[in-house]
Amino acid sequence: MKRIIPREEYCIGCRLCEIHCIVQHSKSRNIIKAFKKERRPAKRVEVEEHGHVSFALQCRHCEEAPCITACLSGAMQRDGVSGVVVHDSQRCVGCWTCILVCPYGAVRRDGEGKKVVGKCDLCPDLEVPACVANCPNEALVLVEE
Amino acid sequence: MRKYDYVVVGNSAAAINACDAIRSLDPDGSLALFGEEKRRCYSRPLISYLVMGTVDEKGMYYRPPDYYRRRKIDFHAGSKVEAVDPERRCLETSDGERYKWRRLLLATGFRPFMPPVEGLEEAMYLTFVSWDDARTMLRLTSRPLRSLVMGAGLIGMKAAEALHSRGCEVVVVERMDRVLPLALDETASEMVAARCRESGIEILTGRSVSRVAARGGYRGTAVLDDGAELDFDLLVVAVGVRPRTELAEVAGLRCEGGIVVDEHQRTSEPDVYAAGDAVVAYDLVRGEPTVNALWPVAALQGKYAGLNMAGKEAPYPGGNSMNAVEFFxxxxxxxxxxxxxxxxxxxxxxxxxxxxxxxxxxxxxxxxxxxxxxxxxxxxxxxxxxxxxxxxxxxxxxxxxxxxxxxxFPRSMREERIVEAVAGLAKQEREARQERERRRR
Structure with missing residues (x-):
């Protein structure tokens, strides 16, 4: 499956990955509309920064995913075909148990109004996920096995 | 007598995750599941959401409608297991049906604890632990009621929140000096209590109900330890839960405040496993066996029980208490x-x-x-x-x-968690693919 690896020696902390992630998960997928007119979805990638070091981190799609086991409603599942840890916002009740157990802090409350979480879905509609495609310094690398 | 490779007694978090784990290793072994309630597995912690209308009936189910068929599980719905015999490896249901098993999982869950309060046995009340309880609450609260909740633990507070959403007057009585005394610390308890009080829920801490007088239907009067009297139209009793160990005890399994299991979720009898709220299992923070009657812990134990039942050497990593709540x-x-x-x-x-x-x-x-x-x-x-x-x-x-x-984190620790974990998985996947290709040739 596709996986994203961060490279902190190349990350400049510009947070363009966060911006483009938000756009890609917005209703219109238009940068101006997403930030100015619509309810803004939660970012699914987080730039961690301390001093001069930074890197971007999103869901690792763990093999033993604690979020899947802990999910109260059954909304967090592994896609049998792609292996991606997918989240069904229709079935999510917003109990925040996944936020409580995710070792990477990669699940967030989603800002789109309803009480649900959001997480990286590896951009199923794109060949290359938006964060990787829009990184100006190749600090996010897509590996595919 | 029908014989199964695997029999699972229970139909909630531990049971279903055990079935998933068994099927991940053994797609074809015969598997039966006995559920006391007629319903497919639903998420018990969501019953308050059902009352509040934030989840509909369809959203209550933990797995899709065709789950049992697709997993090739003989689902014995509404079938109560009355006895298990570890020696003969068979069980008997309340209908008198008998089945044999090769490996058995007891995921019998919890029962509500009933406090020794005078008059409570004669009164009608809800314990608010099942879908039926939620339905009853919905039916009774079609007009606003005066409600009384005994206990400010998770179940009690969820019941209070649900009753409040139905326009009821709500009084919560808690014996300890604060709400959610186990899940939260003093400061967070106060924060939650303040939100609840602002929203109109009355919370009486450091007080207990010493007597209940039934007045027909669900109505009654509670007398508190300080003599105060509270009339109610609906009473919820939520002062704690206990492991359901009757079946295990009668079968002669070792029980010490819950069914005792080893690190492979095995009980004291060979080929009998146990998982979930009925079990004392290793708590990695306390460093000793503990009952953690929590959905995520039950699910994790069920998963490890299932892996071990299907023949994998998979020690349970241990659980710990954890809670996610939101009030107002x-x-x-x-x-x-x-x-x-x-x-x-x-x-x-x-x-x-x-x-x-x-x-x-x-x-x-x-x-x-x-x-x-x-x-x-x-x-x-x-x-x-x-x-x-x-x-x-x-x-x-x-x-x-x-x-x-x-x-x-120190860089090495960070790389291990983020980069190497992924690289390791990628390597595993590459090897698995090469292996598949090699076999194909």
Missing amino acids: GLPVLSAGVVNPPDASYEVLIRRGEDGDYRKAVIRGDVLVGMLVAGKIERAGILTSLIQERANVRRIKGFLLEEGFGHIH
């Missing part, structure tokens, strides 16, 4: 020790200007507990440090900072 817009997450029992624990606290609250509990440089209220994002990183028993001496100063993350 205030989310609170906690894990591990939040109320340190003595001064050997170091406590870090941080309060934000906007009222958010964070706490870390450390013992001997190991993070053993955490609680965050308000801004809950990324708290799972702290939970994972607790579960990994990681030494946090070098990152102590950052733990409660808002931007805390892997960036504060």
